[in-house]
Amino acid sequence: xxxxxxxxxxxxxxxxxxxxxxxxxxxxxxxxxxxxxxxxxxxxxxxxxxxxxxxxxxxxxxxxxxxxxxxxxxxxxxxxxxxxxxxxxxxxxxxxxxxxxxxxxxxxxxxxxxxxxxxxxxx
Amino acid sequence: xxxxxxxxxxxxxxxxxxxxxxxxxxxxxxxxxxxxxxxxxxxxxxxxxxxxxxxxxxxxxxxxxxxxxxxxxxxxxxxxxxxxxxxxxxxxxxxxxxxxxxxxxxxxxxxxxxxxxxxxxxxxxxxxxxxxxxxxxxxxxxxxxxxxxxxxxxxxxxxxxxxxxxxxxxxxxxxxxxxxxxxxxxxxxxxxxxxxxxxxxxxxxxxxxxxxxxxxxxxxxxxxxxxxxxxxxxxxxxxxxxxxxxxxxxxxxxxxxxxxxxxxxxxxxxxxxxxxxxxxxxxxxxxxxxxxxxxxxxxxxxxxxxxxxxxxxxxxxxxxxxxxxxxxxxxxxxxxxxxxxxxxxxxxxxxxxxxxxxxxxxxxxxxxxxxxxxxxxxxxxxxxxxxxxxxxxxxxxxxxxxxxxxxxxxxxxxxxxxxxxxxxxxxxxxxxxxxxxxxxxxxxx
Ligand SMILES: Cc1ncc(COP(=O)(O)O)c(C=O)c1O
Numbered sequence: 001x002x003x004x005x006x007x008x009x010x011x012x013x014x015x016x017x018x019x020x021x022x023x024x025x026x027x028x029x030x031x032x033x034x035x036x037x038x039x040x041x042x043x044x045x046x047x048x049x050x051x052x053x054x055x056x057x058x059x060x061x062x063x064x065x066x067x068x069x070x071x072x073x074x075x076x077x078x079x080x081x082x083x084x085x086x087x088x089x090x091x092x093x094x095x096x097x098x099x100x101x102x103x104x105x106x107x108x109x110x111x112x113x114x115x116x117x118x119x120x121x122x123x
Numbered sequence: 124x125x126x127x128x129x130x131x132x133x134x135x136x137x138x139x140x141x142x143x144x145x146x147x148x149x150x151x152x153x154x155x156x157x158x159x160x161x162x163x164x165x166x167x168x169x170x171x172x173x174x175x176x177x178x179x180x181x182x183x184x185x186x187x188x189x190x191x192x193x194x195x196x197x198x199x200x201x202x203x204x205x206x207x208x209x210x211x212x213x214x215x216x217x218x219x220x221x222x223x224x225x226x227x228x229x230x231x232x233x234x235x236x237x238x239x240x241x242x243x244x245x246x247x248x249x250x251x252x253x254x255x256x257x258x259x260x261x262x263x264x265x266x267x268x269x270x271x272x273x274x275x276x277x278x279x280x281x282x283x284x285x286x287x288x289x290x291x292x293x294x295x296x297x298x299x300x301x302x303x304x305x306x307x308x309x310x311x312x313x314x315x316x317x318x319x320x321x322x323x324x325x326x327x328x329x330x331x332x333x334x335x336x337x338x339x340x341x342x343x344x345x346x347x348x349x350x351x352x353x354x355x356x357x358x359x360x361x362x363x364x365x366x367x368x369x370x371x372x373x374x375x376x377x378x379x380x381x382x383x384x385x386x387x388x389x390x391x392x393x394x395x396x397x398x399x400x401x402x403x404x405x406x407x408x409x410x411x412x413x414x415x416x417x418x419x420x421x422x423x424x425x426x427x428x429x430x431x432x433x434x435x436x437x438x439x440x441x442x443x444x445x446x447x448x449x450x451x452x453x454x455x456x457x458x459x460x461x462x463x464x465x466x467x468x469x470x471x472x473x474x475x476x477x478x479x480x481x482x483x484x485x486x487x488x489x490x491x492x493x494x495x496x497x498x499x500x501x502x503x504x505x506x507x508x509x510x511x512x513x514x515x516x517x518x519x520x521x522x523x524x525x526x527x528x529x530x531x532x533x534x535x536x537x538x539x540x541x542x543x544x545x546x547x548x549x550x551x552x553x554x555x556x557x558x559x560x561x562x563x564x565x566x567x568x
Pocket of ligand 1: 190284361524
């Protein structure tokens, strides 16, 4: 695989211009998502009204893959029903990224997704 | 026999007072202090032939020796020979194979002792540095040397293998843990160390070389201060052994440990050295077969040290491989390896510095075992390592099991390139090209 394939334009775009990257004031739920092995550290914020995610944002720092994933995931979540969000699986996250993820990068790709699972579990 | 060994033997057989060349190997042999000294200018091409993994089509440019070194053919052969021709358990068999296995195993103890300036009965075989460290902390706990309120001192550049067992030990015994901090140039702050070590200090645990910064610490200096106040000195030599000459007497270490796999030996085997007088104060914390004098229904009497620290069937093949690894390194000469790593590191640092945005976290090449950790402003270390990896350049990204150090440096992670005896300038050039590519990729968006 070439480097141009994993660092596709949309990945770099979401990395350099992340969507929904802001701390949320009074979220319904917020959870930290950390990867101790590389220091990537995020917080996922969800605002939920009538079982619907009205806004999803994140803050923190990390690599291109984890940042792009955070940006893409929060984009997708905004406006989603909680039940729909619960139905999301790892493959959906990979599909959003649209790149081949090697074994060593799975944690990066799924970092905020794991945060989402945690957030919904505690709801 | 390795290519290198063959050549050295050939050199020894010929007239020993000359400098001469065999192919591109330069030997100069002289007599000093009634000893023959052979200086070999390493020919990397020939050394590389001893590492079959480097000969493999499409294998990576290997700049990850600080994580684990590659294994030369003679080491593989020694282990293979054990498995194929005299596989048996040690110490208890009365047949030929068991005797040979025992002889080889014990011969390793002498070879290792000689390699680090110790006596054979000061050498304990373990599962590795981490195994040594944990075992030692538990053994400390069984003594009455440490009591509540005592201080243990370590450094900010320690590996988790020292830090975690030490933290846990300190918590259990209610000891205060203090840190020797960093100086200006990624070395230890020796002035602060002097103050940090006080009359209350019972143990100073420090690494001989940092696996992130590459820095070779002046252990002798810290040990002097530690011994002034009567503290024990524990040295983590894992990153240093096989890269720089290590002598426990010169370092004045009471305990020292390392792993086989960072010095051309196999994984899963390591060494714990304990000064005889200090070892005698310890009781093994790990019990089982092969270490007893006597057992009754209710009690046991342990056998002699250091064997009493080696309960159970050890990693016999690993120990045998470790012996060969030391012999291999000695034929080449650890000093020669050190010089090669200095030179190659100096070149790497120089080329990395030319790339805009690169920040280097690594001490100067002369006081460095051959490691350079760096960041590039625009590219996260994980992305850097991935891009390098795709280009067939093996490095490591992360905190390299030294989190407090990274916290101190205010960075979450670094990319680390590490150099060893088989590293060429071409390897470094491949690294540099790929770092530039990473920079280009991330500049696009
Ligand atoms: C300085 C240092 N100490 C200890 C260790 C731990 O060694 P092992 O994982 O072989 O037990 C390492 C290995 O990464 C190291 O570099």
